[in-house]
Amino acid sequence: MDLSTYITIIISTIFINNFILSRFLGLCSFIGVSKNTLPSVSMGLAVTFVTTMASIITWLIYNYILLPYNLEYLRTLSFILVIASFVQFAEIVIQKKAPALYKVFGIYLPLITVNCAVFGAAVLNTDVFFLHGHAVPGSFMKSLIQGFGAGAGFTLAMLIMSGIRERLEYADVPRSMKDIPITFIIASLMSMAFLGFSGFKI
Amino acid sequence: MIMRILTPVLAMAALGLIFGVGLAYTLKIFGIKLDPKMFKLISMLPGSNCGACGKAGCAGFAEALARGEATPSGCVVSSEEARRSIDLFLGIDYEVRTKTIAAFLCNGGIRAKNKYFYRGIKSCKAATLLFGGYKACSFGCLGLGDCVRECPFHAITIGVDGLPVVDPKKCNSCGKCMKACPKSLYVLLPEKCYYVKCRSKDTGAQTARACSSGCIACMKCEKACPSGAVKVESNLSKIDMGKCKYIGRCVEVCPTKVIAKRG
């Protein structure tokens, strides 16, 4: 459990290759839901919860069912089945057990099955990890941390974007640029800022 | 060769079975009944949960529709007939919109202090460029009459207290004033309505310091309103016309007389 690798993974998934801004995963809900801050935060929380849990389950399935019988080609099918069922399962349980929590982020759960960030995180966990300059095979803890980092990076980008978009109502945006086009241009500027992070080498 | 086909098929079928039974089992234990109206609404929506309407998926949008906060046209993905059927289902015909009139949301004017003495171009847009305008309250009206000039029906005149006054008979809610005002202080509200004549999201103390008649988020209106239509969010009280029963307790109770009654 050496901490430095885990911190490296977290920093690299949140900043260096942020899931939305440099890997382009999870853009559909990013553009749609980031109109105001509260839904974005709860969406971010929901995504973080699901990516972390999904990374655990998909890692287990990949290493204990797919690899031994070399069925890598079933990776897409099994992962998306797991994520969809888990999201459905989580939605039912949270709706009953914690209605307050459900009000905050439960309603976003069906939105997450469609979200590319979750599936992207699960798929990336199966690739080779890439730390301190050399390729390192993934492990359970690494995929879990990467899943969490992915969710956190998603939430960070959502938060920044929703903060900007809320101020935007007071700004005088030309009619044709209203709403979606201006969001893309802001996202482009944010992605440029995040490019700055890609310089570091940990 | 056969084994290479059989093992994956059995493995995945087993996985599918486990998840199917698992879901059904959890539904049995944790399932709650969704009220039929919401269920019907959700089935009429495309169900793609894409979030393009800004709400949290279709369930969120259906809730907003039921509460009257959203209009079916908010759902970009659904086809025309789906939107019309939702309108009919909700019983409110959105095509013929209820008559709305522009309402002005600021109570400052001469009652709001100035940050600096402004001698620039007599236009709100120009004044806002200079540190958000010369009023101490950054949300407040500058009274330089952009909306007056913009209104094609001359329904807006500047009152004695330096604030624009909307003449309900002349206004036919074209929304031009909304675009003209750099502080977006205009909103289209039904003829008969209650609304808060302030948009300041600053804390109560800051608003009180900047203007003697702003909303200081004292929550009195929220507590006084019997029908729970008033809610104070980020230091600014908001009246939900869906719930409002036109009782008017909030107007009496408001210490700075910010809530206005119209019609």
Next chain:
Amino acid sequence: MNQMTKFGLMLGIICLAATLVLAFTYEVTRPIIAAALYREEQEALKAIMPEADLFKPGTVGDIKYFEAMNGPALVGYCLKVTGSGYGGYMHIIVGIDTGGVIKGLRILQHMETPGLGSKINEIRLGESEPYFLKQFIGKNARTISVGNGIDAITGATISSKAVTDAINKTVTEFMEKMRQ
């Protein structure tokens, strides 16, 4: 009870049918994919060791290599090298003779930023070989590093260093392992 069986059966049958179709397609396409990969590999090997005609695969430690044979004689080795550049890992295949001198090399796959890092593989107009890789040929892999013998591409120092170090590290490790 019936809801559980209905859900379970429904999802189970769909998964069963889906996997049946997939398993069948996989069996059909597996040889073709293998053939395509093999063809690509052979073509790359041929490019870096033109004089060899037979490549015997083998692994020592975790390094995959091919023994390049020209008829009975062992002409050299081709090593599969994985480097880690700016944008991600990169696959290189390098041909060396028995003494460790580089005969030829080629970058199979890399994730460097297009236009910057990807210059390591850029072929100038009228030439057939990436100009950056040309510097390696004829040099002993165990002594190369950026600065002595290999000059990095401006604006892509990390990528050039990654290529050079990866080759240097893998070949030195390979030579030691072979000596035992």
Next chain:
Amino acid sequence: MKMMGEFVKGLWRENPTFRIVLGLCPTLAVSTSVSNGIGMGVAATFVLVGSNIFVSLIRGIVPEKVRIPCFIVIIATFVTIVDLLMKAYAPALSRSLGMFVPLIVVNCMVLGRAEAFASKAPPFKSILDALGMGIGFTWALILISAIRESLGNGTILGITISRSFEPPLFMILAPGALLTIGILIALINYLTMKWKAK
């Protein structure tokens, strides 16, 4: 004829990328070159048509709560078929599209159309809708990748079109993609407004 309406609407009025703004992840990530754009467009169309057919076939018998997992399994099957076929017959394209071929499964457009349309319409109409949407998605992708490749790399389909100017690398990188699609949507909004005003 009503049926043609279903097909045509996907091309312009309800174009998935510019009007409904769905299926963004592959659109932005892969449109660095026109060949990638075409490859991704064709793959997505194939998956869309295939999954729409099967989804509308089984729409009656699928219970409500397990609807999403069933639909998504069908879509995943088609995606894996495309992935395998692409690895076998177009290895170069498969390597350049990389991780974004399996990502078609979570492409909001595919499940969106399956849920929004196919689960409520007969198979024939769903095919038309899928074709319309697929081709709409493809031409949008080709337009974006043409702009990005020509500006960022100075080439179109690999043929260098201009030696004179030093191509601004920015267009190939992530921010360029977001900017391109932002400006394109703004342009289209502007044109439709002008056209409606006439």
